Amino acid sequence: MNENFLTALVVILVLILICRELTCWYLKQNEIVGLLKSIDSSLKNPAGIENNPSPQNLIKCGGCGKENIKGLTHCVSCGGTLNQFIFK
Numbered sequence: 419m420n421e422n423f424l425t426a427l428v429v430i431l432v433l434i435l436i437c438r439e440l441t442c443w444y445l446k447q448n449e450i451v452g453l454l455k456s457i458d459s460s461l462k463n464p465a466g467i468e469n470n471p472s473p474q475n476l477i478k479c480g481g482c483g484k485e486n487i488k489g490l491t492h493c494v495s496c497g498g499t500l501n502q503f504i505f506k
């Protein structure tokens with residue numbers, strides 16, 4: 419009788435430990451996937467400016483007036499040289 423109780427206790431403990439391990443594994447997988455996604459997006463867009471084309475990240479072309487992302491040396495529209503020091 420006492421032996422049966424101890425066996426049941428051990429089985430329950432093992433089940434609890436297995437459930438805990440599975441939960442930890444699942445949470446860890448989620449964390450890894452999130453981290454990989456952020457690394458992937460950082461690699462695709464190092465400066466993060468294309469996802470956030472705010473006016474501070476844009477520079478107007480003196481030739482055609484097209485707004486280009488800051489950091490480019492030439493206009494994507496007309497190909498003219500961009501002056502990085504004139505913003506408007």
Ligand SMILES: [Zn+2]
Nearest residue numbers: 479482493496
């Ligand atoms: Zn231009």
